[in-house]
Amino acid sequence: MTGAGMSAESGIPTFRDARTGYWARFDPMQLASEQGFRADPGGVWRWYAERRQGVRAAQPNAGHLALGAFAQRHPGRLTVITQNVDDLHQRAGNSDAIRLHGDILLDLWLDECPRRGVGRPCDTAWAGAGEPPVCGECGNRLRPGVVWFGENLPLAALTAAEQAADQCEVMLVVGTSGAVWPAAGLAARARGAGAWVAIVNPDASEIDSDAHQLVRGTAAGALPALFDGW
Ligand code: OAD
Numbered sequence: 443m444t445g446a447g448m449s450a451e452s453g454i455p456t457f458r459d460a461r462t463g464y465w466a467r468f469d470p471m472q473l474a475s476e477q478g479f480r481a482d483p484g485g486v487w488r489w490y491a492e493r494r495q496g497v498r499a500a501q502p503n504a505g506h507l508a509l510g511a512f513a514q515r516h517p518g519r520l521t522v523i524t525q526n527v528d529d530l531h532q533r534a535g536n537s538d539a540i541r542l543h544g545d546i547l548l549d550l551w552l553d554e555c556p557r558r559g560v561g562r563p564c565d566t567a568w569a570g571a572g573e574p575p576v577c578g579e580c581g582n583r584l585r586p587g588v589v590w591f592g593e594n595l596p597l598a599a600l601t602a603a604e605q606a607a608d609q610c611e612v613m614l615v616v617g618t619s620g621a622v623w624p625a626a627g628l629a630a631r632a633r634g635a636g637a638w639v640a641i642v643n644p645d646a647s648e649i650d651s652d653a654h655q656l657v658r659g660t661a662a663g664a665l666p667a668l669f670d671g672w
Contacts, residue, residue, distance in 0.1 A: 446618070449503070453499075487572070497528040508665040551585070595624065603628060640655040
């Protein structure tokens with residue numbers, strides 16, 4: 443199971459780093475909640491547009507590639523559960539990574555389409571300068587496909603992640619502060635079901651006590667060594 447630290451060495455900032463983290467510099471309730479988006483759709487859309495550019499420009503790091511290579515060598519033996527909204531696991535070869543917090547490159551309608559079920563759904567979106575695309579028929583806006591604070595996780599992803607936690611022999615937790623639930627509960631759940639749990643993180647996390655083993659290293663530094671020879 444991975445968090446933002448997994449992609450830090452690809453140049454994508456984490457959320458809670460005291461200096462560079464998004465939530466150290468910006469207010470999550472303005473930028474990662476439905477209320478925040480409705481209050482300032484243009485400002486929030488532009489912030490996600492910048493993050494999207496960063497994700498598109500980033501490359502998988504040696505940690506992503508180690509996981510991807512293991513999955514290729516041992517089909518069916520590795521399930522990647524990620525809280526990350528980038529697509530670096532997918533590009534490194536874990537195309538079926540379970541995405542608990544959505545996909546930043548995906549657009550969703552903000553509101554349920556009023557025409558769904560009664561004819562053709564809205565499909566005519568266009569962008570004003572720096573504004574989120576808006577449906578020309580009903581005014582509905584597009585929003586980024588990430589899970590915001592106060593929203594439920596996608597049920598299919600959460601169910602698949604819980605099943606993987608219940609069934610795995612080993613859970614490796616990489617680059618997460620363990621501050622956000624329900625993802626933070628998966629390590630304890632796996633341990634409770636009999637898995638051996640290791641955490642890879644250069645710093646302490648809130649779920650360190652769930653681990654049998656703490657590996658004080660970075661994703662790109664530690665994962666290639668951990669998977670070497672397997
Ligand atoms: P955080 O920013 O809370 O935590 C990042 C963790 O990565 C910290 O524990 C760091 O010590 C660790 N870290 C930093 N660099 C690392 C490296 N190179 N290798 C390994 N670990 C490193 O990020 P998350 O735990 O992912 O929600 O945050 C959880 C959720 O909170 C995110 O998914 C996001 C945010 O609000 C959504 O986007 C919905």
